[in-house]
Amino acid sequence: METKEVAETTLLQGQAEIWKFMFGFADSMALKSAVELRIADIIHSHGGAATLSQIASTINNGGSPSPDINCLARIMRLLVRRDIFTVHHPSDSGDPLYNLTDSSKWLLHDSELTLAPMLLMENHPLLMAPWHCFSQCVKEGGIAFKKANGCEIWDFASANPEFNSLFNDGMACTSKVVTRGILLGYKEGLSRIGSLVDVGGGTGSLISEIVKANPHIKGINFDLPHVVSTAPEYRGVCHIGGDMFHAIPNADAVIMKWIMHDWGDEDCIKILRNCKKAIPRENGKVIIVECVVKPDGRGPFDDMAFVFDLLMIAHTSGGKERTELEWKKILEEGGFPRYKIITVPAFPSIIEAYPE
Structure with a gap:
């Protein structure tokens, strides 16, 4: 039986946990400010180590009025605590030097592999607002983004070029990160494809790198007309505007990266049935790049699958992350009775599905 002292200790720990979760947003806001101020880039430009004064001076050179170095120091103190940066105190009593870590290297704007645009996108007020509607969604149903912003996210993007650009930049940077994992871990799967259509391919970053x-491979980038209208030209890739719920261009195979999780089961089944019409009956396949939720998973990205599931509530019209059993169900109903899951060095996995 628990002693009174043990009960008090565990209760106090529980209180501490609630305080931590209550202010969980502080981490993302501090991280957002660091990206907006390009702090990782400034440290990188100083050879990987910089003092607060050097960071502030470079911020000032960017055209801002005199920076508040005390405010900067307090933000950096939290980010050091979170292991986003490290701080080194020289033995000669010089100013402390802030260094990059394996985490903050992902915040470099000009790096080929960066998550900075995605971080700015996800922490934009318009995309944060739907998270405040969760309890309302539980009580009365409906779409969180529409409750917060008056329309669904795709309609909002098509009517607001600035938001559309922010959204596309965020998607493009994550596409590069995930594409690297696909190219490293799925070489064999791509080796025997003659033509490949990327459904919901955005501005074409994934298909262009694959080609x-x-x-x-003959590459086809397929997305809504207002999306492909901003896509650059790529060698070996053609852009086609259209609606995946109506028809998908014909190809040997279809790839969809982070598309299915935006939609509910019925919509996913419609998309899969259109995929089936677009590929050969023999040797055709659909390559789905998505999370597979593992309720007891302990991998480096498994926890994020649960967070992304809530992200789907915030930003989509009925989308969700799925367990393997949930994937199996919609694949079968969509006309793909066989599948296999392939792990690649990235957040999502590859679900390779076959029509026969």
């Missing part, structure tokens, strides 16, 4: 690494 660059596999020149034998």
Whole structure:
């Protein structure tokens, strides 16, 4: 039986946990400010180590009035505590030097692999607002983004070029990160494809990299007309505007990265059935790049699958992350009775599904 002292200790720990979660947003806001101020880039430009004065001076050179170095120091103190940066105190009593870590290297704006645009996108007020509608969604149903912003996210993007650009930049940077994982971990799967259509391919970053690494593939980037209208030209890739709920361009295979999780089961089944019409009956396949939720998973990204599931409530019209059993169900109903899950060095996995 618990002693009174043990009960008090565990209760106090519980209180501490609630305080931590209550202010969980402080981490993302501090991180957002660091990205907006380009602190990781400034440290990188100083050879990987910089003092607060050097960071502030570079911020000032960017055209801002005199920076508040005390405010900067307090933000950096939290980010050091969170292991986003480290701080080194020289033995000669010089100013402390702030260094990059393996985490803050992902915040470099000009790096080929960066998550900075995605971080700015997800922490934009318009995309944060739907999170405040969760309890309302539980009570009365409905779409969180529409409750917060008056319309669904895709309609909002098509009518607001600035938001559309922010959204596309965020998607493009994550596409590069995930694409690297696909190219490293799915070489064999791409080796025997003659043509590949990227459904919901945005501005074409994924399909262009796949074609660059596999020149034998004829690439088709397929998305809504207002999205592909901003897409640059890529060698070996053509852009086609359309609606995946109506028809998908024909190809040997279809790839969809972080598309299915935006939609409910019925919509996913419609998309899959259109995919089935677009590919050959023999040797055709659908390559789905998505999270597979593992209720007891302990991998480096498994926890994020649960967070992304709530992200789907915030930003989509019925989307969700799925367990393997949930994937199996919609694949079968969509006309893909066989599948296999392939782990790649990235947040999502590859679900390779076959029509026969």
